[in-house]
Amino acid sequence: MADKIATRISYGETLVELGKIHEDLVVLDADLAAATKTDMFKKAFPERFIDVGIAEANLMGIAAGMSTCGKVPFCSTFAMFAAGRAFEQVRNTIGYPHLNVKIGATHAGITVGEDGASHQCNEDLALMSTIPGMTVIVPSDDIEARAAVKAAYETYGPMYLRFGRAPVDVINDFEGYKFEIGKGVKLKEGKDITIIATGICVGNSLEAAKMLEADGISAEVINIHTIKPLDANIIIESAKKTNRVFTVEEHSIINGLGSQVASTLGENHPVKVTKIGMYDVFGESGPAAELLVKYQFDPTGIYNQIKAKL
Amino acid sequence: MDKLELQKIANQIRIGAINAVHCASSGHPGGSLSAADILTYLYFVEMNIDPKNPKMDERDRFVLSKGHVTPGYYATLANRGYFDVSELATFRKVGTRLQGHPAMQYIDGIDMSSGSLGQGLSTAVGMAKAFQMDKKSNRVYALCGDGEIQEGQIWEAAMFAGSNHLDNLTVVVDNNNLQIDGSIEEVNSPYPIDKKFEAFNFNVITIDGHDFDEIAAGFKAAREFKGKPTVIIAKTIKGKGVSFMENNVAWHGSAPNDSQCDQAMADLMKGEVA
Numbered sequence: 001m002a003d004k005i006a007t008r009i010s011y012g013e014t015l016v017e018l019g020k021i022h023e024d025l026v027v028l029d030a031d032l033a034a035a036t037k038t039d040m041f042k043k044a045f046p047e048r049f050i051d052v053g054i055a056e057a058n059l060m061g062i063a064a065g066m067s068t069c070g071k072v073p074f075c076s077t078f079a080m081f082a083a084g085r086a087f088e089q090v091r092n093t094i095g096y097p098h099l100n101v102k103i104g105a106t107h108a109g110i111t112v113g114e115d116g117a118s119h120q121c122n123e124d125l126a127l128m129s130t131i132p133g134m135t136v137i138v139p140s141d142d143i144e145a146r147a148a149v150k151a152a153y154e155t156y157g158p159m160y161l162r163f164g165r166a167p168v169d170v171i172n173d174f175e176g177y178k179f180e181i182g183k184g185v186k187l188k189e190g191k192d193i194t195i196i197a198t199g200i201c202v203g204n205s206l207e208a209a210k211m212l213e214a215d216g217i218s219a220e221v222i223n224i225h226t227i228k229p230l231d232a233n234i235i236i237e238s239a240k241k242t243n244r245v246f247t248v249e250e251h252s253i254i255n256g257l258g259s260q261v262a263s264t265l266g267e268n269h270p271v272k273v274t275k276i277g278m279y280d281v282f283g284e285s286g287p288a289a290e291l292l293v294k295y296q297f298d299p300t301g302i303y304n305q306i307k308a309k310l
Numbered sequence: 311m312d313k314l315e316l317q318k319i320a321n322q323i324r325i326g327a328i329n330a331v332h333c334a335s336s337g338h339p340g341g342s343l344s345a346a347d348i349l350t351y352l353y354f355v356e357m358n359i360d361p362k363n364p365k366m367d368e369r370d371r372f373v374l375s376k377g378h379v380t381p382g383y384y385a386t387l388a389n390r391g392y393f394d395v396s397e398l399a400t401f402r403k404v405g406t407r408l409q410g411h412p413a414m415q416y417i418d419g420i421d422m423s424s425g426s427l428g429q430g431l432s433t434a435v436g437m438a439k440a441f442q443m444d445k446k447s448n449r450v451y452a453l454c455g456d457g458e459i460q461e462g463q464i465w466e467a468a469m470f471a472g473s474n475h476l477d478n479l480t481v482v483v484d485n486n487n488l489q490i491d492g493s494i495e496e497v498n499s500p501y502p503i504d505k506k507f508e509a510f511n512f513n514v515i516t517i518d519g520h521d522f523d524e525i526a527a528g529f530k531a532a533r534e535f536k537g538k539p540t541v542i543i544a545k546t547i548k549g550k551g552v553s554f555m556e557n558n559v560a561w562h563g564s565a566p567n568d569s570q571c572d573q574a575m576a577d578l579m580k581g582e583v584a
Binding site (some may be wrong): 026047050052053055057058060061062063064065066067068069070088091092093096097098106226 | 367372373385413414415422423424425426428429430431432433434435436437438439440441443444448463466467469470472
């Protein structure tokens, strides 16, 4: 397994890579370039980097306007402000006219860490998924993040990409890995239960599956990197095989991955679904690694939660 | 185009706006009438546009930041030839392209969807920034309401426009002094509007928004001013041209009944003869 890397760094580096090829790519930030890693693009292409200052509503509007004048804007701030503060701007000014704006939201979930609950957005997937025509992507590691940013540039339409602050293991460095928007990835075959995870929870779910294996429980692990449009087929197929599904996300269990999986299965192949996530609570300050343990997103935490519900 | 011709066009636009609102039994006549002369000048004189080629790259852009005055806006687009005037009768009806607030996905010629107040100006600023980056000569115009500038996002956008020296941007504030809950001073005064924009590094011009000589001079001065965006504060009368709607906030967002519509048309026809 390669070194850990935060997906926000993958994002920043890929923007630079794309910027070298595509003159129409512009990057906008709201005074968080050093944190969102768009400062890499700023350094490489200062003339195509725009800092709007601490004004996230305006960030979205400016990106929308630029997109109608031949630019492909990637705009960044923390998930809390992109999806939360600027929700209505994203909904009305980017989503409703279906503009080609890419929102690169970093510092999502509790792994923001020490900044605490005010900055830990566990609601962004729910908010962004309700906007008609919005694509919502949560990469699970460095490799997937890079592929997602490239796919976002290549695919017309409004898109929300969720990146994390904390370094995560590289898990997609295997032969035949392919990223396709809207297509889930089966990372491990299993027959007793299905674990469907997204973002940083994918790697930890794989580890949890190994621990379950030692107990004689064969767990299938599916990476859903695209929350919307959701890959219903891969979910239904696996549920038909195992008839027991767990979802794992660093997000509220209300209206994130788990809710969408449950709703898809409810309509197509009803089986018991257990949602692992933030249980309708705010996060808190602390080092990311310790918070993952406290809120049971580490491999042992996921393993224990699954065992308790089996 | 001389002043008399512009007045006649503006009158047609007012007639179209009232008809649209009457047909829909819904919509915003007051602000449509206050903005009608500004819209006329923009679409018939000022802007580099071609209704036959509504998406041409070199066109100037317009954002109706006060997105509720679609009756006036659609009547302007129709009279300018973007679509047939008869389509105004479909305004706000199920299946129409003429949505309650501007929706760019339905009509080529609408440069930006808007309606949620405060958001349009940011998009205009984004367009102006894109043209500035590409050293293009396209100009960008945004029409804001004087109540609308109570929205904080207007000032986020204004700060960025001033800070980025977007002299290709002209913002018009339709200063008719009324908003839904009363006069803008009673509700939450944005005055002094000129000093506020000055402080945000704008070139500020104040005009009578119903006098085509002043409107022409204002836009000319804005075009020629370098180094700063311009705001034109247009002093207007809400409901202008329809006697019983003038300066009456009740007509912000309500439709005339049949007899009121007849009376409005009679008022506007007088304008036709003159």
